[in-house]
Amino acid sequence: MNRYAFNAWYPLAWSRDIGHALTTRRVLEEDIVVFRTEAGAVAALEDACPHRLAPLSIGRLRGDAVECGYHGLTFDCEGTCTHAPGMPRPPASVRVRSYPTAESMGMVWVWMGDAAKADPSQVFHLPQYDDPAYSVVEGDALPVQANYLSLADNLCDPTHVVFVHQTTLASAGREETRVMHERQGNKVVTWRWVIDGPLIPVFEGLKDFGGNVDRWHYYHYHAPSIAVIDFGSARTGTGAPEGHRDDCIQMYACHFITPVDERTCVQHWLVLKNSPADPAVDERLRASLRLAFDEDKRVLEAIQRNEDKPREWKRIRLALDASSIKMRGIVEEMAAADGPPAA
Ligand code: FES
Ligand SMILES: [Fe+2]
16 A cells, blocks of 8 residues: 555645755655745656756756756756756656645645646635634654654654653643544544633733633644644633633644655644734744644654664554544545556
8 A cells, every 4th residue: 555645735845945056955856956936836856867867956056947967857847857958958757746736734745646636726725714813833843753644643642742841832721621523525524622721821921811711622633644623711611612612822833744665754843822912922832832842743753763763562452542543544545546556
C-alpha cells in the first residue's frame, strides 16, 4: 500500500515565504522547487532536471521559467521544456513534473497526487479566517523530527495537555475529565469540557471573568494533515456547554502539517482569536504557543528516537487512543483509495 495519501492538498509553505526566487521544500519524500511568477502565481516543479537530475533549484529563474544550472534546459511553470541550448527546438518529450498549487489561509498548498483530481475549491479554509470578529496570529514553520502521524496523534489527544503543557495550556487536577470523540467523514472530532475551573495560563490577561470558567477543547482532525483546535472559555454557569458563548474567549489553533518523510514533518501553525489584533497581546500569545508546541516537539522527537531503536515492541492501546486510531484508519483509507503505489 502507499505510505502516504497522495490525492490530498498538503500545506507546502507560508505564502509570505514564497517570492520570485527559487525555494525548495520536501513533501511526501519528493523534492520540489517553488517560486512565484512575476504575476504572483505559485509554481511548483519537481526539483530534478530530467537530463542529468541536477536540482533545478540550483539553476536560475528567467522571467517565469527555470533554467537548469548544468546545461541550460529551461522549463515553464507547467514543466514544459521551452528552450534547449544548441537545439533548434526543445525535444517535445522532455518534461519535468509540475504540481498543482493553491493559496488559502496564508499558506501555499500543493496537490501531490493525480493532477487531474486536484480541485482548488477543496483546499482547506476555515470560515472564521475571513470573519472580522476574529484576528489572525500567524505562527511559525516548526520542523519536527518525527513522523507526521505521531504529531497527528498528539493533535487528536486532549489527555496529554495536563502532563505536557502545565505552564501554558493546562489547569492542574483535570486529568480525569471525560473525552468524547466522533468520526465525521474524513475528520475525527475529539472534545472535552472542563466545568468550573480556572483560566488556563495562555488566556490570562485576555479577559477578566471575575472567577472560574467553563472551558472547551474541540480537536478537529481533517485527515491526512490538518488539525484545528477550537478552544475557549466562558464564565462558569452562563450556559457555554449549551451553546451560550456570547461573552467568551475563543481561539482556533490551526496546525497545517507537511509530511516531509518518515521521520520528519513541519508544523505550520496559526491562531484565530475572537478579539482584535493587538501587537503586544499577539506577540505574548505567539510566545506562549511557541513554548507549548516546543513541549510537544520535545516529546515527539524523543519518541521517534526510541521508535528508531531496534526493539521488540507493540503499541499498547488505551482508551485515550480511540481518536488517533480512527484518524490513522482514515489516512489508510485515503492512501488505499489512491490505488497501487506509483512505480
Ligand atoms: S542536467 Fe539539466 S540540462 Fe543537463
Ligand atoms: Fe500538545
